[in-house]
Amino acid sequence: MTGLAAVVVAHDSAEALPACLAALKVEGVPALVVDNASRDASVAIAEAAGARVLRNARNEGYGRANNRGVRASAAGHVLIVNPDVILQPGAAAALAAAARAWPDAGLFAPRIVEPDGRFFYQPRSLLAPYLTNPGGRRDLPKGDACAPFLSGACLMVERALFLALGGFDEEIFLFYEDDDLCRRVADAGRALVHVHAAVALHGRGRSSAPEPGRVFRTRWHQAWSRAYVSRKYGLPDPSPSTMLVNLPKAALAALALRRAGVERYGGSAAGALAALRGRRALDREGLA
Template identity: 60%
Template sequence: MTSSPADITAIVVAYDSAEVLPDCLAALAGEGVGALVVDNASGDASAAIAERWGARVLRNGANEGYGRANNRGARAADTPFILIVNPDLEIGKGAVAALLAAAEAYPDAAAFAPRLVEPSGRVFLQPRSLLSPDHLNRARDIVLPEGDACLPFLSGACLLLRRDVFLALGGFDPAIFLFYEDDDLCRRLREAGHALVHVDGAEARHGRGRSSAPSAARRFTARWHLAWSEYHVARKHGMRLPGPMRIVENGAKTIGYGMILNQDKMMAHAGSVAGALAARAGRSALARQGLDKAEPRP
């Protein structure tokens, strides 16, 4: 049976995303896709804006992070497909039809991603990853596929997934608050025997970093989780852990930027140090965020 946009629930995780949500939701509505917005306790009008645009809204009492919030949305959806969409992303015209056509053409595949076009016009592609075998990480130049292509990793910024497969794998790793959730999911999908397809005929415009307003404190938190998650996924998949010299280097940069009063970069590198130290000490990302409710880890 041919699938239609009615067979898709778009899951949009919002956190202080009021500025970008209208364009995101308008693009989804233009493609005939219903949206489910999971609001991570935003301090702005994100939830209200989502409701005004006709989206179903689930409100989290605290910021649950990207993966955990998407997991909640996937469980609440009742369609065969879910479309993970960052709030700063606008799905292009005809992209949903192209993604669904790929899902029918490649029944062994479980994940499908469009070409992601950044504001500069650059096409973002993710052929390399911390979780990729070394032989797939050697190419210096990124070669864009000509036509549909199986790739080892796809970006979680926009990802069509077969909902039953996603839930059977446990969704995104709930131990991760932020970063490497999509890499980890892609690796687990491949290990379970599912292909991942980059769909050349589908396009989406990605704002990259416009999901919420920047601040020095958020830079610290983001870099904390980036460093912590790198240790977490390395341990999980039996890979070599980052060396202690990286902590030393980030510590030196923290001091250096502090001396020239560059608060943003100082806080970013301080976050990297703190996240790495926490990971090495066995602290969890969820404990840092004060999240007591634990989901089963996939």
């Protein structure tokens, strides 16, 4: 197995996919699109762009779909790319050069630039066992650097290592699966490397088209997944405090007839309650 291939998980991603896949093509990186039961033209767009497509009969979630794509790939390294990420010229070559320079590292990620022009860099992670930064001081790297966390929006990993570590944790439907993977890579003694010369534009929030109930569902999974990974690594369960903060806000939003507030705060409280009750995220999504 040689070379680099991209895995792109799509779910109603027709708006974002063309630019993502076109950029990969320019970079000479073949794309494998795993479609999570899109209801739009995502599959047709991916096929028209020359990507290999694997179809899931239902939305399997971010981690499970990526795992399927990585298993189906034959490349030595895989580039996990969100549909709303656009690689800039030379990004793939810079990531490959970093892998050659630091063969003992585990994960590599480009410099991710947000829609407003800001450079995304998370200076700490809930799960980081090293390079801890309790105060959250945000000193942006000016070159290649080891990091406590790399965003799952775009990262490169040796396929064999990814599979040996079990890929993304499939108990997680959405959120914190990248934190969890970063933790396991670090626990395996492999560094997480920010590659400054590789640049990727991130559309943030444009991976999927809007849908009713999306905010509630998103906040539910954020709260549930944070509780799940906290317990997994012996950290205090944040669920009680999440409920304490969000339940009153949801109640006030309901009294004020603010639907957006009810969805936002109610979703967080419901996810935390589900975690406290031992409910699985997969049960909620009908995947158990």
